[in-house]
Every structure is written in C-alpha cells, then in structure tokens.
Amino acid sequence: MQSSYEPNAVEARWYPIWEESGVFKPEVNPDGEPFTISIPPPNVTGSLHMGHALNLSMQDVVIRRRRMQGYAALWVPGMDHAGIATQNVVERQLAVEGISRHDIGRDKFVEEVWAWKAKSGNRITEQIRTLGMSCDWSRERFTLDDGLSKAVREVFVTLYEEGLIYRGNRIINWCPRCHTALSDIEVEHRDEMGEMVHIAYPYTEGDGAIIVATTRAETMLGDAAVAVHPDDERYAAVVGKTVTLPLVGRQIPVVADDGVDPEFGTGAVKVTPAHDPLDFEIGQRHDLDPITIMDAEGRITTEGGQFVGLDRFDAREAVKTALQDSGALIGIEDHEHSVGHCSRCSTVIEPRLSLQWFVKVKPLVEPAIDAIKADEARFHPKRWEKNYFHWMENLRDWCISRQLWWGHRIPAWYCECGEVVVSRIDPEACPACDSTDLTPEEDVLDTWFSSALWPFSTLGWPEKTADVDRHYPTSVMITGYDIIYFWVARMLKMGIHFTGQVPFPDIVIHGLVRADDGRKMSKSLNNAVDPLDLAAEYGADALRLSLIQSAAPGHEVPFKVEWVDAARRFGNKLWNALRFAVEHIGISDVPATGGYPEDPGPVDAWILSRLHDVVEEYDAAMERYRFNDAVGLLYSFSWSEVFDWYLEMAKTPLRDEDSGGTTRQTLGVVLRDLLKLFHPIIPFLTEELWSELVGEGLVAGSSWPTPPKVAGPEAMPVLQDLVSGIRRFRSEHGVSPKVPLEVRLDDPESVVAEWWADQISVLAGAAIVPGGRPDPIAGNARIPAGSVEGFVALSGVIDVDAERPRIEKAIAAAEAVAGKSRAKLDNPAFRDKAPEAVVAKEQAKLDEIDADLQRLREQLAELG
Known part of the structure; x- marks a missing residue:
C-alpha cells in the first residue's frame, strides 16, 4: 500500500468495476425482500449543486446498507425535463445567434431542446457516478421518455374523465417575460420596499368617501367592489351602498366578506377579481364581474381607459399622478412587502385571470391527509406533519397548464362545434360532429404533474410490469423540506389515487445546504460551492462524509469547506490503520464474514464488545434515519477507540508471532467490519481497503456485520x-x-x-x-x-523549586482573566443587553478558566 491515501487515484477505478459486476441491481439478492428508492430527479438544466450532493449521499447510505443486509435493493435514477428552466436555457443559447424560438417554429425548437438535453443529461449522470452513487443505470428514466409520457397521458385522461381536471378561468401566477403560468414553487418571494397608496372612493350618493390602500395602484382600474369585514362596525352602515371608482367613473358596491382582515390598513379593501387571488374568491362569492386591465405583456388594456398601452409600472406612476390631480389621492407611505418574482428570469410576476387547465385538489387531498394521520406514511422528523396538514387543508385548485413548447403536451383537441376532445390516443375526428378539423391544445403540463407520478411511473405503470409488482410501493423518499408541498404532497395524492397505496411509508426530510454564515448559496452572492470541485480536491468520499456528518434531521446545513478537509484527514487515518494492519495480517487471515475469535484476551474482548455495541447503536440510528448520529458514533468509535487505543494496545502482541494469533484475528475482523460499516458513507476508500485486507469479492456486495456479544473487561x-x-x-x-x-x-x-x-x-x-x-x-x-x-x-521527575513559581504565576494570570470575565457577567448592562449567544460564550469562557484554576491549584498542592 502507498504511504498515504490518494483519493483521485482510488476513486477513478472502482465505479466501472461496480457497474460491471452488477452489484447495483436488485437481482444480486433475488430472494431478498425488496427495498426501493426513486431518486428525486435532478433537473436536466445543468450541474449538480451542494443540495444534490447531500440528498444523493443520504440515499446512497440507505440503499448500500440495505443491499448489504440482503435486500433486493433498487435505486431508480432519472432526470426531470424541467419545462420552463430548460426552455429558457435553450432560448438564451438561440438568442446569442440572434434567433428566437418563434423564428424556427415549435417542432424545430423542441428538436434543439432534445439535443441540448442529450448533452446536459450525460453530464449530470457522470457527476452522479463521480460521487459514487449506486444507482441501477439499466433502469434510468426521464420524465419525457415514452413510458413516462404514456403514464402522464393516462393520468390526465383518467382525471378528466373523473371530473377532476377541468378548463376554466382562474387567477394564476403569470410571468410577462416568459409568457406562461407558473407554479407557486417557481415564484421567488423577496421582501422589497414599495409604497402603500391611500385612495378615497367617494360614495355615489351623499357626502364622504371610503378610504382603501393598495401597493398596486394600477390595478384599481379593474376594481369591481370595495369589501369590508361583516363584523366591522365602522362600515356596518355603508354595506350595500355604492362608491364611484376614481379616474374611471364606474359605480361599484361595498360588500361584506369574511376574507377581509379588519386590522389591515383602514379595514376596507379594493376588490380586483381579475388580478388578485383573494379578490377573485371574493368576486365569486358576490357575483362580481372580473375586469382584465392587463394583457400577457403586462400592459394596460382598453379596459384601463386613458392608460391603455402603458407598461404596468409606468401605469402605476401615471395612476398616482392622475389620482393626485383629481384629489382622490389621500397619501403615500413607504411600505415593505413581499413581491413575487419568476424564479427563472426574475421578472415580477402578475396575478392574472386566465383560461387554464386545473386539477380539483380537494378529492385528492383528503386521502393524502388521512394516510399521514393513519401512520401509513410518516415524516422524519415528525414535526413536518404539522406544516403538511396546514398546507394541504388550505390548497386551491392546481393550475397544470403552461404556455411553453417543452414538456408533455396536454392531450386535448378543440372542434369548431365547441366539443373538447381529451383522449389517450390522438383522435381522427370529433365524436360530436365527425369533423376532422381538430385543433390540438398548444399548452404543456406543469413539470410537477409528471414528477407527481415518479414513484410508480418509473417502474413501468400503467403497464403491469414485474418492477411495479415487486418494487411498488417504494420504501423511502428522502428530500429537502422546500419541496414537501410541491412534490411530496403531490406524489402522495397521485400515488394513493392511482394505485390505492401510499408511494412510500417513510418521508425523510433534510435541510438546505447553506453558506457558513447561514445565507443561501447562490452565484449572485458569490458563495456557491461546486461539489464536483470539492470532490476533485478532497475526494468524493470526504465530501459525502462531511455532508452526512453535519446534517442533523430537518435542520439547515451551514457548510464549511474545513469539514471536507477534516473528512479527508479521517480517510487518511483509516488508510494508515489498514496499512499498519496488513503488515501484520495475511489476507487469508481475514474472511469476508464471521471469523470472530472464540477465546479473546482482555484487550481483544474489550474491542469486540465495543464493536458489537457500536453496530447495535449504529443500526438503531440508521433505522430512525438519524444519519449524523450514526456517522458521528462510527467516527468516534474508529478514531477514539480503535485507532487511539486498540491499535496501540495491539502493537506488542502483534510483534509476537507465537502468541499474537488471537490479536491478529481480532484486528482483522474489527477492521473488516469497520470497512463494512463505513462503506455506505465512504464507498471508494472502503472498497480499496477491502481489496487490501480481505482480497476477495467486493465490500459493496458483502453482508452486513453482525458481531457476537462478547463480555469485555468492565474496568x-x-x-x-x-x-x-x-x-x-x-x-x-x-x-x-x-x-x-x-x-x-x-x-x-x-x-x-x-x-x-x-x-x-x-x-x-x-x-x-x-x-x-x-x-x-x-x-x-x-x-x-x-x-x-x-x-x-514527583521526586526525580520534575524540579519542584522551579515548578512552584511557574504554577503560581499561571494561577495569578488566570485569576486576573477570570476576574474581568466575572465582572463583565455581573454587569447588568452586559448580561441584559448583549445578544444571548455572546453572553453564553462569555460564561463558557469563565467556566473553562475556573476549571483550569482548579487544576492548577491541585498541582500546586501536590508539590507539597
């Protein structure tokens, strides 16, 4: 073995060997109980980020361990077509050449996207391999492949036939730049400083006015009412009256509605049903006509009168000026509020009434809520259930249509007779009038629609495949908390509705990987870290170990590069331990399984007893998906007990050829089992060391360790x-x-x-x-x-006369520092006003000094 561990050389050679051996296929354990994970498919749009590295590492830990435990373990890989994100990338590439998608047409543009996907997708799969993920690549899927497209179409048509998909006018998130509806997850909310504009709406009859406030003054052009809370006594006398809309002259009613917050502003709100989701619901409850005053470009329509043609933000300023001139402007004040932006182009999104396709969610939601309550599916940590219930109980119908060219085209056709044909196969004629002049729907489905079917569609559904029969439901879903609502909840709804079973019984939630200061990693903040760069510098195993060790269940991960370096150094320590061992142990002395000594001496019995206990504790933590606890336990056992103690204790008997046989046997099985335990976490290094220590087979295909219980010396x-x-x-x-x-x-x-x-x-x-x-x-x-x-x-060991003044000087210095710290903590100005963390740090400092003082005084007393 080399004197030090070189990750790049080791990691480059093992993945092809694993793939060629077939060890990643469930068929290697044909009699085993199935255990299945569907990979959360990364978007085809680019490279893996740190969040992917954490998420994939956790899944690989689970699937490798289950495989070694004898399960027929299947990890299904794949990618998401990422509709709007992918389309935007290719559009930008064409723009560099001075071409728009409209110049080349839909078919040619889609061809360009497929070509780009082939290039980008290959890059991502190679990155997944580089990080050591043990996927079964023979089962790789893509959300737009033929099989998944068939599943998507089957689901859409079935839901339409059941009355759960409909086409209608509702408020959606609209991006004026991308010209498409957006899902909620595609909207980034940013706190921005804006203006709260107060406007007087005069009563049509009599004197006085009702004052409303808005941050989007231009939308007043589409107001259909003013609403107040029915219990608000300030407005009880005016409910049912009408007011005149300034600048427009339209008479609109004052209505009472429970959706109004009487504590916000004046307690009276303008109602613009065509441009606000809450206003739309109020409008429906009071039969108000929605008035669209803004087009798809974000410009004012003819309904906006004198402001027609203005961009929405220019119109905002023009409306304020006109209100000022008319005397209707009461005042303007600065106001910080949350503003939605398109996550792909950063354009401010516009709530807009639009004719779109929707899923009725209520009939799907109730079984998905009941499944969690009945413990058919469980969140880890459990606290995420509360968030899940809150979100599910407040869902609106899901807008599933997107005005894009890349994606699953909605299987609907329109006939001039008014018939809408939704079909599993392309229709040849209208079933109502036999006309062959059918116009296909231009829109595609929301990317999350196909993703919602991922656990069962990737196994071959709707066909009755062997994989569906054996591997569905899957066993666990591991994902970040940021997509519980947008993906996990939808998988539960669709899985239960179409298969009658939850798609997975365990839902493991992890936090997001953030910069070490807690901020979100992003290119704009210049704090993003490329996991592939870290893998190249420190090794993929070091990256994996550092991420898993630092990821407490459900909590954010403030990432530090120093952690990766520490993990690399641990790998080198493990390398050196095995290097020492193989100098004293023949490869034939270490069997792949078993081989535990029957009559070990005290030191060997101690480490064997600890090995048994650690395996039990490690397995218990893994079963609860407490990865960081399991890895921390293993890390501590290896470093603090095996490396620091047992290897040192074993050195003397190992040098004795005659009497060291039991110690050699013990050392071999302990290190062998240590490699097995670490393999799911750091697969490359453990596979290399397995080849040196055991010399046959693969640790990836070996059995999970089950060391016997040994009575070690209690003292x-x-x-x-x-x-x-x-x-x-x-x-x-x-x-x-x-x-x-x-x-x-x-x-x-x-x-x-x-x-x-x-x-x-x-x-x-x-x-x-x-x-x-x-x-x-x-x-x-x-x-x-x-x-x-x-x-x-002490006699003859230390110079007592020289040691006494040294200790006395150290005591005096420590007492001075302790005095200052104690005075600081006793000062109410510091203790009551300083941040809690600063006070705690100062207290910890004082506690440490006091402990040092106690020890120094003991040393002084010992001198006599």
Whole structure:
C-alpha cells in the first residue's frame, strides 16, 4: 500500500468495476425482500449543486446498507425535463445567434431542446457516478421518455374523465417575460420596499368617501367592489351602498366578506377579481364581474381607459399622478412587502385571470391527509406533519397548464362545434360532429404533474410490469423540506389515487445546504460551492462524509469547506490503520464474514464488545434515519477507540508471532467490519481497503456485520482514564515520554487486573509499584480514574523549586482573566443587553478558566 491515501487515484477505478459486476441491481439478492428508492430527479438544466450532493449521499447510505443486509435493493435514477428552466436555457443559447424560438417554429425548437438535453443529461449522470452513487443505470428514466409520457397521458385522461381536471378561468401566477403560468414553487418571494397608496372612493350618493390602500395602484382600474369585514362596525352602515371608482367613473358596491382582515390598513379593501387571488374568491362569492386591465405583456388594456398601452409600472406612476390631480389621492407611505418574482428570469410576476387547465385538489387531498394521520406514511422528523396538514387543508385548485413548447403536451383537441376532445390516443375526428378539423391544445403540463407520478411511473405503470409488482410501493423518499408541498404532497395524492397505496411509508426530510454564515448559496452572492470541485480536491468520499456528518434531521446545513478537509484527514487515518494492519495480517487471515475469535484476551474482548455495541447503536440510528448520529458514533468509535487505543494496545502482541494469533484475528475482523460499516458513507476508500485486507469479492456486495456479544473487561474505562491522566501529567509538567515514571494505585474496589501493568508501561511509560496510596500524599501527582486513584512520584521527575513559581504565576494570570470575565457577567448592562449567544460564550469562557484554576491549584498542592 502507498504511504498515504490518494483519493483521485482510488476513486477513478472502482465505479466501472461496480457497474460491471452488477452489484447495483436488485437481482444480486433475488430472494431478498425488496427495498426501493426513486431518486428525486435532478433537473436536466445543468450541474449538480451542494443540495444534490447531500440528498444523493443520504440515499446512497440507505440503499448500500440495505443491499448489504440482503435486500433486493433498487435505486431508480432519472432526470426531470424541467419545462420552463430548460426552455429558457435553450432560448438564451438561440438568442446569442440572434434567433428566437418563434423564428424556427415549435417542432424545430423542441428538436434543439432534445439535443441540448442529450448533452446536459450525460453530464449530470457522470457527476452522479463521480460521487459514487449506486444507482441501477439499466433502469434510468426521464420524465419525457415514452413510458413516462404514456403514464402522464393516462393520468390526465383518467382525471378528466373523473371530473377532476377541468378548463376554466382562474387567477394564476403569470410571468410577462416568459409568457406562461407558473407554479407557486417557481415564484421567488423577496421582501422589497414599495409604497402603500391611500385612495378615497367617494360614495355615489351623499357626502364622504371610503378610504382603501393598495401597493398596486394600477390595478384599481379593474376594481369591481370595495369589501369590508361583516363584523366591522365602522362600515356596518355603508354595506350595500355604492362608491364611484376614481379616474374611471364606474359605480361599484361595498360588500361584506369574511376574507377581509379588519386590522389591515383602514379595514376596507379594493376588490380586483381579475388580478388578485383573494379578490377573485371574493368576486365569486358576490357575483362580481372580473375586469382584465392587463394583457400577457403586462400592459394596460382598453379596459384601463386613458392608460391603455402603458407598461404596468409606468401605469402605476401615471395612476398616482392622475389620482393626485383629481384629489382622490389621500397619501403615500413607504411600505415593505413581499413581491413575487419568476424564479427563472426574475421578472415580477402578475396575478392574472386566465383560461387554464386545473386539477380539483380537494378529492385528492383528503386521502393524502388521512394516510399521514393513519401512520401509513410518516415524516422524519415528525414535526413536518404539522406544516403538511396546514398546507394541504388550505390548497386551491392546481393550475397544470403552461404556455411553453417543452414538456408533455396536454392531450386535448378543440372542434369548431365547441366539443373538447381529451383522449389517450390522438383522435381522427370529433365524436360530436365527425369533423376532422381538430385543433390540438398548444399548452404543456406543469413539470410537477409528471414528477407527481415518479414513484410508480418509473417502474413501468400503467403497464403491469414485474418492477411495479415487486418494487411498488417504494420504501423511502428522502428530500429537502422546500419541496414537501410541491412534490411530496403531490406524489402522495397521485400515488394513493392511482394505485390505492401510499408511494412510500417513510418521508425523510433534510435541510438546505447553506453558506457558513447561514445565507443561501447562490452565484449572485458569490458563495456557491461546486461539489464536483470539492470532490476533485478532497475526494468524493470526504465530501459525502462531511455532508452526512453535519446534517442533523430537518435542520439547515451551514457548510464549511474545513469539514471536507477534516473528512479527508479521517480517510487518511483509516488508510494508515489498514496499512499498519496488513503488515501484520495475511489476507487469508481475514474472511469476508464471521471469523470472530472464540477465546479473546482482555484487550481483544474489550474491542469486540465495543464493536458489537457500536453496530447495535449504529443500526438503531440508521433505522430512525438519524444519519449524523450514526456517522458521528462510527467516527468516534474508529478514531477514539480503535485507532487511539486498540491499535496501540495491539502493537506488542502483534510483534509476537507465537502468541499474537488471537490479536491478529481480532484486528482483522474489527477492521473488516469497520470497512463494512463505513462503506455506505465512504464507498471508494472502503472498497480499496477491502481489496487490501480481505482480497476477495467486493465490500459493496458483502453482508452486513453482525458481531457476537462478547463480555469485555468492565474496568477498561478506568484503565483508559489512568493512562490519559498520566499522559496529561507529562504534558502539564513538560515531562518527556522517555522519562520513566512510577505510579502507585489506590484500588479500594479491586478493579485493577494483572494485565494492566503491561498496558500502562506501553501506553504511558509508567511502572506500577506496590504500596497502594502513599502517605503522605504531598510529593505525588494525583491521577483520578473512576474508583481508582493513581499517584505519580514527583521526586526525580520534575524540579519542584522551579515548578512552584511557574504554577503560581499561571494561577495569578488566570485569576486576573477570570476576574474581568466575572465582572463583565455581573454587569447588568452586559448580561441584559448583549445578544444571548455572546453572553453564553462569555460564561463558557469563565467556566473553562475556573476549571483550569482548579487544576492548577491541585498541582500546586501536590508539590507539597
């Protein structure tokens, strides 16, 4: 083996071997219980980001472990066609050549997108391979492939036949630049400073006016009413009256509606049914005519009178000026509010009444809510259920049509007789009048429509395939909290409706990967980190380990590059441990399974007992999807117990060819099982080390470790504390490791064993001398270790006369610092006004100084 671990060389060679072996296919465990994950499909639009790296790493940990446990484990890979995002990318590429999509037409443009997809999609799949993800690539899917397109069409037609899909006029998010409706997830909300404009609407009869407030003054041109809350006594007398709309002259009613917040503004709101979702609902309840005053370009229509043709923002200023001139403008004040922007082009979106296709969600929502309440599907962490219920219980019908060319074209045709034909196959004639002059729908489906079918469509549904029969429902869905509502909820609704089963029983929610200051990673903030760059520099295994170790369930991940470097150093430590082992163990001495020694000595029994306990705790954490706890446990066991203690304890017996057989056997199986436990997390390194230690087969295809329960020496922690205490004594007093020490042991509970002497000699450079507790104690350094106390004789080891003034000086310095810190904490101006984190940091600092002072005073007393 090389003297140090070189990740790039190791990682480059193993993925082709895994693929060629077929180990990623469920057929490697034909008799195993199926365990299936459908990959959350990355958008075909570009490269993997840090969120993908975290999400994929978590899934790979689960699927590799299940595979090793004997399950018929299937991880279905694939990509999403990402309608608007992909179309925008290709449009920008054409624009560089001075071409628009309209110049080349729909068919040619779609060809251009497919060509771009082939290039981009290959890049993403290679990135997934680079990160070591164990997908079954023979089952790779794409949301626009023939099979999934058939599933999409089947679902659309079925829902239409059931009356759950309809075409109608409703308020949608509209992007004037992209010229399409947007889903809620495609709208980014940003807090911006705007203006609250107060306008007087005079009563048609009599004196006075009702005052309304709006941040979008231009929309007043389409007002159809003024609304107040029915319990608001301020307006009880005016409900039913009419007011005159300024600048327009239209008489509109004052209506009472429960949807009005009486605490907002004046308690009276303008109602513009064609340009606000809440206003649209109020309009429907009061039979108000929606008046569209803005076209698809964001310009004022003829309904806007004198402002016709103006851009919406120019119209806003013109309306305010006209209101000022007419005397209807009461005032303008600065107002911070949330403004929706198109996530693809950053254009401010416009709520707009539009003829679109919708899904009636209520009949689909109730079974999806009941499934969670009945524990048929569970959120991990459970707290996300509350958010899920709140969102599901307040859903509006889902707008599924998009004014794009890239995507699943809605299977609808229009006849001049008025008939709308929705069909599983392209119709040849109108069923109502036999006309063959049918016009196909131009719109495509929302990308989330096909994504909602992903768990069962990727397995071959609606065909009755073997994969559907064996691998549906899938076993777990792992995803970020940001798409619970837009994807997870829709998969639950569609899965239950079309298969009668939840698509997955476990829903594991993780946080978002953020910059180390907690801000969102983005190119505009110049804080985005490319996971492939990190993998190239530190290794994919280091990236995976750092992400999984830092991702507490459901919490954000403030990412630090230092974590990846620390993970790389851990990989090097594991490499060196195995390098040491293979110098003393023949490959044939380490079987792929079993091989645990039957009569181990005390040290070997201790590490075997710890191995058994760690595997149990690790498995328990993994079953609860507490990845960071499992990895932290394994990391600590490896570094703090196997590397720091057992390897050091094993060195002496390993050098003895005659008596070291049991230790060699123990070392081999412990490190072998450690490779198995770490394999789902750091697959490349463990596979390389497996080839060095075991020498046959693949760790990826090996069985999960089940070490036997071994009775280890109960007093091992006492011995470790004693050795650590002696080492600390050397460090504190500057005593070289080469200087031999004598230690007396006070052992009232008789826990000290004969074999301790050799370990204390090897690990601490100290010899146990008889006599027990010294009398007097002065002149000895006290080493507390559980029920045992050790006493190291100072005579001949340290210069007491020189050590005393050094310690006294250190005590004085520490007391000065502690005094300042204590005074700071006692000052109400600091404790009550400083941020909580700052106060806590100062308290922790003082606690640490006090602990140091206590130890220094003990040292001074020990000098006599």
